[in-house]
Amino acid sequence: MPRLEVELAGLRLRNPTVLASGVLGLSAGLAKRVEEAGAGAFTTKTVTREPRRGYPNPTFVVLEHGYLNAVGLANPGIDYFCRELREMRQRLSIPIILSAGGGSAEELVEVAKRGVECGAQAVELNVSCPHVSGMGVELGHRAEEVASAVGEIKRLGVPVFVKLSVHHDYIRLAEACLDAGASGFTAINTVRGMAIDIYARKPVLSNVYGGYSGRAIKPIAVRVVYELYEAFPDAPIIGVGGVDGWEAALEFILAGASAVGVGSEIARKDLGLFKEILEGLEEYMEREGFNSIEELVGLAHRS
Amino acid sequence: MGLEPKSAGPRSAQSAGFRLRAGHARGAVVGARVAAKQVLELKLEVDLDEPEPGQFVMLWVPGVGEVPMSIADYDGGVLTMYITRRGRVTGYLHDHVREGVRLFVRGPYGRGFSAIERGRALLVGGGTGAAPLHFLAKRLRERGVDCVAALGFRSAEHAILLGEMARLCRVEVATDDGSMGFGGPVHEVAAKLLSEERFDAVYACGPEPMIAAVLELARSKGVPFEASLERYMRCAVGVCGSCVLEPLGLRVCRDGPVFSGEVLSRVEDLGRWWRDADGRLVPLR
Numbered sequence: 001m002p003r004l005e006v007e008l009a010g011l012r013l014r015n016p017t018v019l020a021s022g023v024l025g026l027s028a029g030l031a032k033r034v035e036e037a038g039a040g041a042f043t044t045k046t047v048t049r050e051p052r053r054g055y056p057n058p059t060f061v062v063l064e065h066g067y068l069n070a071v072g073l074a075n076p077g078i079d080y081f082c083r084e085l086r087e088m089r090q091r092l093s094i095p096i097i098l099s100a101g102g103g104s105a106e107e108l109v110e111v112a113k114r115g116v117e118c119g120a121q122a123v124e125l126n127v128s129c130p131h132v133s134g135m136g137v138e139l140g141h142r143a144e145e146v147a148s149a150v151g152e153i154k155r156l157g158v159p160v161f162v163k164l165s166v167h168h169d170y171i172r173l174a175e176a177c178l179d180a181g182a183s184g185f186t187a188i189n190t191v192r193g194m195a196i197d198i199y200a201r202k203p204v205l206s207n208v209y210g211g212y213s214g215r216a217i218k219p220i221a222v223r224v225v226y227e228l229y230e231a232f233p234d235a236p237i238i239g240v241g242g243v244d245g246w247e248a249a250l251e252f253i254l255a256g257a258s259a260v261g262v263g264s265e266i267a268r269k270d271l272g273l274f275k276e277i278l279e280g281l282e283e284y285m286e287r288e289g290f291n292s293i294e295e296l297v298g299l300a301h302r303s
Numbered sequence: 304m305g306l307e308p309k310s311a312g313p314r315s316a317q318s319a320g321f322r323l324r325a326g327h328a329r330g331a332v333v334g335a336r337v338a339a340k341q342v343l344e345l346k347l348e349v350d351l352d353e354p355e356p357g358q359f360v361m362l363w364v365p366g367v368g369e370v371p372m373s374i375a376d377y378d379g380g381v382l383t384m385y386i387t388r389r390g391r392v393t394g395y396l397h398d399h400v401r402e403g404v405r406l407f408v409r410g411p412y413g414r415g416f417s418a419i420e421r422g423r424a425l426l427v428g429g430g431t432g433a434a435p436l437h438f439l440a441k442r443l444r445e446r447g448v449d450c451v452a453a454l455g456f457r458s459a460e461h462a463i464l465l466g467e468m469a470r471l472c473r474v475e476v477a478t479d480d481g482s483m484g485f486g487g488p489v490h491e492v493a494a495k496l497l498s499e500e501r502f503d504a505v506y507a508c509g510p511e512p513m514i515a516a517v518l519e520l521a522r523s524k525g526v527p528f529e530a531s532l533e534r535y536m537r538c539a540v541g542v543c544g545s546c547v548l549e550p551l552g553l554r555v556c557r558d559g560p561v562f563s564g565e566v567l568s569r570v571e572d573l574g575r576w577w578r579d580a581d582g583r584l585v586p587l588r
């Protein structure tokens with residue numbers, strides 16, 4: 001039997017699948033179901049210092065080749081979420097990665113600190129959400145500020161991942177973060193986009209702009225993972241973007257990802273998607289003669 | 304057969320083959336009338352995949368907002384909804400939507416009721432909770448299932464669907480102020496019916512305290528039960544997690560909105576907690 005276990009910046013994952021941030025990520029009950037569905041790790045929805053109600057509906061729409069959302073980082077705030085994190089820790093045995101958001105390095109650090117106190121086993125910095133002004137991508141443009149947050153959070157003693165976007169100079173940001181002690185990267189967040197209904201003759205999302213996800217962004221995400229691995233071969237990467245089955249997961253792994261995020265394609269395949277990926281990976285490895293996922297990571301780079 | 308297979312809960316999650324249409328379907332309003340106090344009956348000509356009773360749609364009013372709405376009927380390409388005035392979007396629909404206006408819909412979404420194939424069914428509705436029960440009653444009648452509908456409203460002025468339901472089932476009415484039928488909560492009517500008559504299934508939709516009360520009644524009689532719930536929704540397709548019920552982690556939009564009694568008896572949020580737009584639990588009002 002081939003081995004699916006992977007090591008991700010010191011975290012032991014029973015397999016390389018990770019629930020992506022913002023998808024099913026605020027409740028311990030759902031986290032448990034995600035674990036039961038087979039996920040190797042769980043990322044929470046991005047949590048900020050204060051509660052946020054997000055944008056009014058429509059906040060999500062299914063498109064021909066993907067999905068567009070502008071939820072607006074709705075979350076209960078870290079103080080309230082602490083209780084949920086504790087319960088997640090009690091009920092789950094897979095690692096829990098807290099996605100921390102905010103408008104400044106100070107806020108990221110505060111959220112991360114509280115989150116780790118409440119049980120998070122790793123932190124992911126969301127400096128890449130494309131549809132909330134003052135947070136996300138805008139913060140990601142300020143590489144030095146993000147790096148300073150990484151440095152402080154690193155001192156909490158848990159792995160720190162920085163979530164990247166195609167909308168900033170991700171190689172430069174990645175380098176600054178690595179210098180500051182980042183453990184690895186999550187790539188990519190959604191791609192800024194919009195949709196107009198041709199009969200309403202209006203943008204569909206109340207926020208007009210949103211983040212595009214799903215199958216359509218996979219080639220973009222694979223490219224970013226490939227570039228990151230080439231630039232920083234020792235930094236572990238969680239590859240995210242349009243994973244809709246085992247083939248897509250493998251593409252990310254071959255590009256250099258040690259783990260693979262599963263997000264909006266759950267809309268089509270539901271939680272069964274995890275099992276489908278795991279069974280597919282196992283069969284592929286058996287058929288193609290690989291014993292462990294680690295043998296496949298970044299293999300597309302070697303000749 | 305019972306009611307379990309379709310909505311047994313987490314384990315029976317939908318897998319491959321879930322068809323999702325892109326964007327919204329456009330519809331023309333072919334009927335908009337005040338059906339009762341604060342309730343708008345809206346008929347929309349719109350091309351949808353055939354809905355199941357208990358499923359819902361997301362109704363989009365461009366420039367105003369998008370809200371989940373139960374399907375009261377879908378017949379000949381016409382979607383019927385009963386809309387209570389609540390806030391911004393429903394208020395706009397009441398005040399501005401007339402025949403000829405264009406509205407937009409995505410869906411149908413969710414898991415509906417599992418209509419029994421034979422026997423007798425009791426339907427218990429409160430307020431616009433009568434809407435999905437009407438669609439269910441039609442399905443039951445098509446199958447030759449006998450039904451009794453106990454429908455509760457605040458007053459006679461608030462009552463909807465009485466004529467339509469009377470064509471499908473025997474109807475018993477309850478009003479809070481006693482202005483029509485039994486004066487008191489509709490679950491007391493249901494209690495009486497359940498103690499005097501035999502039913503093979505009980506279906507409910509309406510305020511959660513009523514659902515919780517009818518769930519208890521059905522359990523004590525050993526009759527299979529299903530009810531449709533509401534929670535704050537965004538994506539409506541099971542990815543954003545906004546409408547989750549604890550401790551089972553059930554998404555009302557995808558695992559529901561209809562759940563079996565067996566599942567509901569383990570939902571601690573039932574009748575107690577509403578999950579607000581920011582994800583915090585607040586007491587159900």
Ligand SMILES: Cc1cc2nc3c(=O)[nH]c(=O)nc-3n(C[C@H](O)[C@H](O)[C@H](O)COP(=O)(O)OP(=O)(O)OC[C@H]3O[C@@H](n4cnc5c(N)ncnc54)[C@H](O)[C@@H]3O)c2cc1C
Nearest residue numbers: 370371372373385386387389390391392393533534535536
């Ligand atoms: C599956 C489902 C079926 C429904 N069927 C019907 C129906 O047949 N008839 C009917 O009148 N109402 C129905 N509702 C409730 C209806 O969606 C809300 O009344 C409506 O969203 C209120 O919007 P608003 O802008 O007018 O009010 P707001 O001022 O925005 O909100 C008023 C209250 O409505 C609820 N609400 C607001 N937004 C949402 C949302 N996105 N999802 C769920 N609840 C929300 C909240 O309790 C809120 O406090 C259903 C809800 C769900 C989830």
Ligand SMILES: Cc1cc2nc3c(=O)[nH]c(=O)nc-3n(C[C@H](O)[C@H](O)[C@H](O)COP(=O)(O)O)c2cc1C
Nearest residue numbers: 020021022046069126188189213214241242263264
């Ligand atoms: C509804 C929704 C909400 C999201 N919320 C967040 C979030 O809070 N934080 C974050 O870092 N990414 C968020 N994302 C982005 C995903 O984590 C992921 O990076 C992106 O969707 C691409 O992966 P996918 O194609 O598998 O969905 C969200 C995506 C969706 C669809």
